[in-house]
Amino acid sequence: MPTNCQNTSTDTLNLTTDHELNQSTAPETRSASNDKAVVVGLYGVPGSGKTFLLNQLEQELGQEHFTFYEGSKMIADVVPGGLDAFQKLEEQEKEHWRQFAIKTISKRCADDGKVAVVAGHFMFWREEEEAGRPVYTKSDLDTFTHILYLDFPTEVIAERRLNDTERSRPSISATHLRRWQQAEKTQLRHLCRHNNILFSLISLHPTLLNKVSTLLRDFRNQTEKYNLSQAQNRLDQVLLASQGQLETVLVMDADRTLAAQDTGALFWKSVSSSRLSKDEEYTLKTLFSGPLGYSYTAFRQAVLLYEETADDQEFDALCQDVASAVTMHPEFVSLLQLVTEQQHIGAVIVSCGLRRVWEKVLEREGVSKTVKVIGGGRVADGFVVTAAVKAALVARLRDEYQLYVWAFGDSLLDLDMLSKADQAIVVVGEEQTRSKTMDAALMDAIDNGGLRARQAVLPSNASPRLDATRLPLVKLTEQEFVDSILCRRSRHIGLQVHHATDRGAAKLLMTPTRDATIAGPALREAHRRVGWYLATEFLTDMIGVEEYPIPHVQGHYTVGYRLSHEQQTSIVALMRGGEAMALGVNDAFPLAMFIHASRPDNINLSHLQGQLAIVLVDSVVNSGKTVLQFVQHIRKLDATIRIVVVAGVVQAQSISVGGLAQALSTRTNLSLVALRVSDNKFTGRGATDTGNRLFNTTHLP
Structure with a gap:
């Protein structure tokens, strides 16, 4: 806030002691996705040109969606008597009016739906003083969503101060301005990360006005919901090129999945050390391990870091350098080259990292025309990719486009995506480069989250994760594996x-x-025999049988047979009409788990964990609505488990039109077995209801 009165800053942040910092910057559970007024702070040392830029922005952006404030003028508006009266107040009273001023701005923005841009000071620092004197209120930390800092050369600022004829400023050397500026940048970056405030440095550039205007327009639009919609739009554009021919899609993470390298780390290594201060290098390394974690806000902050590091031309050159240093695993190169030859299979790279780097890598490998990258890195990309975005895109492919989805990933950010896919492959690299926190999370996802996955170890001599029981091994180059993708x-x-x-x-x-x-009892026994017959006649062929040793009557062991993975099969009796038939199925498969279910939510995750197949048993399927509800519920818990519906009688219409018919015709892991299919649309009630006849309750209303 440009003003001659150094104690009249209202909308400014303050750092005084470490104790105060710890008190005021405790991480809050808020994010950029909340329905919260967007208030952008515009900071820089006095003389950097905040007022001039603020006026330019007002002319450029207008006031339909934006509103512009200077801190000192806001003080004059809200304090009785204006600035003169404010200067005479005690510090505690000044604190009250500072908070009132920023709260007033916030309320106005919430009421009119506009973005506020507020110019102010962060600290004042006389050259003879050892440290600066920042000013802040807790309300500032609660209000600001973004802060832009004018990081201009201090020699330029010093000259501007000398040539400023509109106000009188004390003479300050460029050296002191540099120290002042560095202190503000360091403290503001730290403070913002501890309060979910997005922060970016703005360099002096001929396109400065255009750059800041672009950022402000982006800030106005961006929420987590909007971000997801933009990513989904990008996915839709990718699929549009397939013209509806796709049946299978491979969704792949990029860094440390397609290649052993982390392109983000390579990017920052490529940035000249002379362009980054030690503090800035520290913040880059600690962004995702800091208070923001891997949140949507953290990924948005990463985009701003990339923006402040290089302009578009420099950024593209850096991405080219990084891409040149990336070596894709040959197994993935071969697989993607095979995919490009198939019209019914597509592949998309969904990366939390830099889109431009991976586009260049794929171009070098000759697959970029068919394999597209969904990712960010720059504001112009329009969105960032988070773990939630990855999972949502896989779910969209599977549920809305009805595609069979293979997902490949290596880290915590990929777990939700892997869980949503029809087939999940965990890519495991060498121990010294793989994620150190993945094992525990992966084990929990398998044991408690219903994840069913396999692992591909790259290179082949690396040690696997967990064990081959929890996470079976697969080789990407084996013919059987390749055929399972290409079928x-x-x-x-x-x-x-x-x-x-x-x-x-x-x-x-x-x-x-x-x-x-x-x-x-006689009818229940008849239904039981039907269940046993359907199990032995049909399910053994559909699911398969496996050998196991049994004692022979002659005293030696011979080969016996049972349902393949019988202990990993769940039989669900849809109550109450399906119980007798389900018991017959259980007679054929005695090692299977048996579950009673009156409604879909009677089946929970524990019934599916570690299971490979689930058999839903009902005596009669009329419209198919009930069975479909069970199928949809199970799919939400486990997207890949095989489901077989077993019924005594199925109305023909239920498997020719409607939701159940569509599900049976589009999913390869859902099938139906019936004793007979009937064209009779009669639905029993009272004395003719199958359930009533099974349990002698035909006399009940």
């Missing part, structure tokens, strides 16, 4: 329905179930 998965693969309607066995088994004179 056709048409979105119209044909109904996955198997039934015995015209078989003699079905005619015998269905007779007692349709006989009106049979009810109670």
